Amino acid sequence: MTLGADPLLRDGVDGTVVLIVVGKTLATFALLLLLVLFYIWFMRKVIADMQNRIGPDQAGPFGMLQTLADGIKLFFKEPSIPDGADRTVFRLAPYLAAVPAFVAFSIVPIGGEVSIAGHRTYLQLVEVPVGILVLLACSGIGLYGVMLAGWASGSKYPLLGSVRASAQMLSYEAAFSLAILGALVQAGSLSTRDIVDAQAWRGVSSIVTDWFAIPALVAFVIFLVAAIAETNHPPFDLVEAEQELVGGFNTEYTGIRFAIFYLAEFMNLITMCAIAVTLFLGGPSGPGLGFLAATHPLNTWVMPVVWFMLKLGVLLYGTVWIRASLPRLRYDQLMNLGWRWLIELAFLWVMASGVIVVAREQGWNRWVVVPAVAAGFLAVLGLLRASMPRPGEIEEWV
Amino acid sequence: MGRLSGFGVTLRQVFRPRVTEHFPAERAPTPARRHGRHVLGRYPDGMEKCIGCELCAGVCPARCIHVRGADNPPEEPVAPGERYGFVYEINYLRCIHCDLCVEACPTEAITESKLFAFAFTNRADAIYTKEELLVDDDGRARRLPWEWWSDEDEAETGAWMRATSPGGDASYEGRVLWSADLGYGHRPAEQGQRRRAAPGGETGDRPAVAGGDPDEGAAA
Numbered sequence: 001m002t003l004g005a006d007p008l009l010r011d012g013v014d015g016t017v018v019l020i021v022v023g024k025t026l027a028t029f030a031l032l033l034l035l036v037l038f039y040i041w042f043m044r045k046v047i048a049d050m051q052n053r054i055g056p057d058q059a060g061p062f063g064m065l066q067t068l069a070d071g072i073k074l075f076f077k078e079p080s081i082p083d084g085a086d087r088t089v090f091r092l093a094p095y096l097a098a099v100p101a102f103v104a105f106s107i108v109p110i111g112g113e114v115s116i117a118g119h120r121t122y123l124q125l126v127e128v129p130v131g132i133l134v135l136l137a138c139s140g141i142g143l144y145g146v147m148l149a150g151w152a153s154g155s156k157y158p159l160l161g162s163v164r165a166s167a168q169m170l171s172y173e174a175a176f177s178l179a180i181l182g183a184l185v186q187a188g189s190l191s192t193r194d195i196v197d198a199q200a201w202r203g204v205s206s207i208v209t210d211w212f213a214i215p216a217l218v219a220f221v222i223f224l225v226a227a228i229a230e231t232n233h234p235p236f237d238l239v240e241a242e243q244e245l246v247g248g249f250n251t252e253y254t255g256i257r258f259a260i261f262y263l264a265e266f267m268n269l270i271t272m273c274a275i276a277v278t279l280f281l282g283g284p285s286g287p288g289l290g291f292l293a294a295t296h297p298l299n300t301w302v303m304p305v306v307w308f309m310l311k312l313g314v315l316l317y318g319t320v321w322i323r324a325s326l327p328r329l330r331y332d333q334l335m336n337l338g339w340r341w342l343i344e345l346a347f348l349w350v351m352a353s354g355v356i357v358v359a360r361e362q363g364w365n366r367w368v369v370v371p372a373v374a375a376g377f378l379a380v381l382g383l384l385r386a387s388m389p390r391p392g393e394i395e396e397w398v
Numbered sequence: 399m400g401r402l403s404g405f406g407v408t409l410r411q412v413f414r415p416r417v418t419e420h421f422p423a424e425r426a427p428t429p430a431r432r433h434g435r436h437v438l439g440r441y442p443d444g445m446e447k448c449i450g451c452e453l454c455a456g457v458c459p460a461r462c463i464h465v466r467g468a469d470n471p472p473e474e475p476v477a478p479g480e481r482y483g484f485v486y487e488i489n490y491l492r493c494i495h496c497d498l499c500v501e502a503c504p505t506e507a508i509t510e511s512k513l514f515a516f517a518f519t520n521r522a523d524a525i526y527t528k529e530e531l532l533v534d535d536d537g538r539a540r541r542l543p544w545e546w547w548s549d550e551d552e553a554e555t556g557a558w559m560r561a562t563s564p565g566g567d568a569s570y571e572g573r574v575l576w577s578a579d580l581g582y583g584h585r586p587a588e589q590g591q592r593r594r595a596a597p598g599g600e601t602g603d604r605p606a607v608a609g610g611d612p613d614e615g616a617a618a
Binding site: 049050051052053054321324325326 | 404405407408409411412414415416417418420
């Protein structure tokens with residue numbers, strides 16, 4: 001078994017390589033933390049904009065250090081554990097939520113291939129041949145953090161919140177995975193590096209033809225919806241519906257443990273947006289600076305990162321916009337959307353795009369394939385919808 | 399657009415002016431009827447108006463006023479009449495600034511200034527004692543270290559009382575029935591109000607409310 005597909009590890013491991021890996025780990029961790037700090041400030045500012053307010057503007061320039069101030073405050077708050085809590089699990093749960101959130105981010109390609117101290121390496125913490133599976137595994141383990149936090153609190157409302165969380169995340173895991181498959185079918189690989197390479201920049205037309213957002217449009221939309229539901233962000237934040245559940249699964253948490261949950265929640269969201277950029281928006285692909293040589297450090301180091309961050313920023317703005325605009329879904333609406341729409345659409349889309357990809361490779365006549373796929377798509381969709389219970393019918397059965 | 403029209407609503411707000419006031423940096427004008435921190439008044443001769451009757455404590459819905467009356471020392475009376483407020487404390491961690499105490503007070507001793515910017519760093523500071531609530535020798539409210547006064551906060555502190563007829567008599571609508579202003583002494587009663595010489599000496603300066611005074615009925 002290889003240690004990974006990263007060129008850094010192909011020629012054996014020596015001291016420099018270890019140092020580079022440690023440096024990359026620290027850099028990625030710092031980047032993710034900074035992104036969270038920035039995102040929370042950004043979210044508060046944008047929501048304030050959308051509500052005719054100013055938002056945080058006291059701590060640091062434009063209030064950018066507000067999140068840091070909040071974090072320091074939480075750090076010095078008294079931690080408390082309820083009497084009825086399962087103390088070990090209660091202490092463990094925040095880390096179960098935060099560590100997978102960080103690990104999931106490690107597979108995201110942030111930039112292109114660069115050379116550090118004579119070693120070629122990717123600007124990406126790890127390049128796993130089955131990178132996307134790591135993401136799915138991490139989001140699965142992250143669910144344990146939320147579930148165990150509610151269960152270990154020894155309190156009713158957190159328990160309700162965590163039961164909601166597990167049901168919601170299980171429901172959307174299916175649509176989420178199928179939406180990812182929609183991109184994987186196009187790329188033909190599970191490795192995030194291969195997926196990004198398949199979307200490499202070849203001119204402006206790449207946005208439409210090479211990036212998977214347009215060829216896999218339905219999968220893209222389903223991925224975004226399912227990703228927001230997976231991370232329990234509005235309008236799918238039933239897990240911490242304040243009006244119903246006090247504060248949700250983290251009601252009993254205080255101080256630094258609460259801060260870790262908060263951190264994990266936003267790390268998850270940023271990771272999901274980064275994965276969306278990787279899968280559908282070409283990751284770091286984008287035009288370099290034409291007036292410089294392709295090997296110039298600005299073109300190899302900086303520009304890919306700039307493009308990645310720009311795309312990430314657009315998606316993050318979208319999440320904030322959704323948060324400011326949409327009211328929280330009711331529980332049955334959530335389940336309806338997940339089971340009756342997203343899963344079935346994603347499933348059909350994967351099959352249809354699979355046929356199209358194979359047809360393209362085999363050189364089948366597209367004027368036959370496309371109508372046939374469309375007809376098959378609609379036929380199966382119609383059958384599925386006809387077989388579904390009508391509104392109110394389930395209540396009659398019960 | 400239907401279900402997605404909400405996105406347009408939120409996006410449109412981005413281009414509209416902000417409504418936020420930068421409070422510590424800029425102060426918006428003080429509303430004329432704001433209810434703020436209480437002040438205990440004195441008469442022109444320096445006597446305290448409070449007679450320790452505890453009506454304010456009785457009417458307080460938040461139970462934040464603690465009053466104990468005591469007999470006036472005969473040689474050095476603190477207030478005119480028999481009794482004076484020996485203890486007077488208001489707990490501002492509980493006060494809701496409803497002004498019912500001001501309405502209940504028979505001697506106009508307690509009024510509310512418009513001071514709202516006061517923040518404590520401990521619970522003891524939040525409980526104002528009589529020394530802190532009483533006006534100073536110049537008839538001005540004491541400015542405590544943790545309070546942030548603007549000059550407007552002291553002006554026309556009785557505005558709310560003047561604008562509302564405490565007797566409930568429609569013929570006095572819009573007229574001053576009694577002055578609850580901060581500081582020394584009284585304002586003279588305004589036209590249309592009768593001045594009545596009462597046995598209590600200076601306390602009798604209070605103008606009577608037409609038809610609403612049980613004493614008046616007893617005298618007749």
